Amino acid sequence: MMSSDYIYAEEQAGAAAHSRMDKILKRVLILLAVVLGVELVWLFGITPCMPFSKIEISGIPDLDRALVIAQAGITPESTFINMNAGKAEQALESLYMVESAVVHKRFPDTLRITLTPRTAVALAFAEVNGRLTPVFLDRHGVVFKIGAHDRELKNLASSLPIISGLVFENLNLGTRLPALFKGFLGDLERISLNNPGLLSAISEIRVQKKLYDGFELVLYPAHTPVRLRVGNELNEDMLRYMMLVIDVFDRQGVDTEEIDFRTGTAAFKVKEASSG
Structure with missing residues (x-):
């Protein structure tokens, strides 16, 4: 009888201890849930509003x-x-x-x-306060820099194509060229990225307004006095073709002032020999 009472007392003690552990565990879980809830409220509800x-x-x-x-x-x-x-x-x-x-x-x-x-794809010149001043254009035709020190201008002029014939009205930083020039400036950017040596062979690109609408380009090579007339677009293949034609003309002694590439092929007129 005493043995069974002893076993029963042990079972009661074990059940009580287990119950206490359950209560402690529940309290810990509740506390953790409260802490986690507060952190979530802080993270997602309060911090984004700070x-x-x-x-x-x-x-x-x-x-x-x-x-x-x-x-x-x-x-x-x-x-x-x-x-x-x-x-x-x-x-x-x-x-x-x-x-x-x-x-x-x-x-x-x-x-x-x-x-x-913005990065420059071309250099132009405009009159500012009575002085001819360099103007830097990006691929979108935005003027983002006006003026440069002599040394800086010399370095940039050697790496950027010089565009003439542009007319700037009320020139300011942020002035934007008309949208019709965007394609041409994009052409310059692509050529300068893929084959900058081709552009360095051109000393000047003149924008010439057409009689009714649009524009065309006149290119002046760096090492020959001949003019190269094209439409309003440029690409690497076209420039290579023009340089090849110039080289052939030089070797064959063809004397001409201008070569017209607007039709895709070279058209030219030989200079007439001046009579003595």
Whole structure:
């Protein structure tokens, strides 16, 4: 009888200990659930509504940070929730030195702005305050730099095609050429990227307005006085063909002032010998 009472008492003690462990485990789980819930509320409910703790700007080191932040419309109240990244990108791309902008919100409170600067594909000249001044154009025809030091101009002139014949009215930083020049400037960019040596063989490209509409180009090679007349487009194959024709004419002693390539083949008129 005493043995069975002893076994029963042990079972009761074990059940009580197990019950206490269950209660402790439940309390721990409840506490963990509360902590996790608070953290989730903080992470997803509160932090995204707080001002950005970190704003990263890259791409154009010389561009003033305060200007970028102001142009993007970022204020002390800007948050992950209320920040309009698309609108900020459009505002930043209106800056004359910025070709493109990417604004990325990183959850929960970081903002990253990546700017792509404009790069020159051509050099032109315009009269500014009575002086002939270099004007730098990007592939979209945007004037993003006016003027240069002599040494800088010398270096850039050796690597950029010089365009003449352009008329700038009310010239300012951010001035944009008419849209009809965009294709031509895009051609210059492609050639300069793929075969810059071809462009270096041309000392000047003159834009000549057509009688009714559009324009055509007159190219002046660097090492021969002959003019090369083409339409309003340029490509590598066309330039190679023109250089080949010039070389053949030089070797054969053909004397001409202009070669016309507007039809796709070379047309020219031999100079008449002057009578004594």
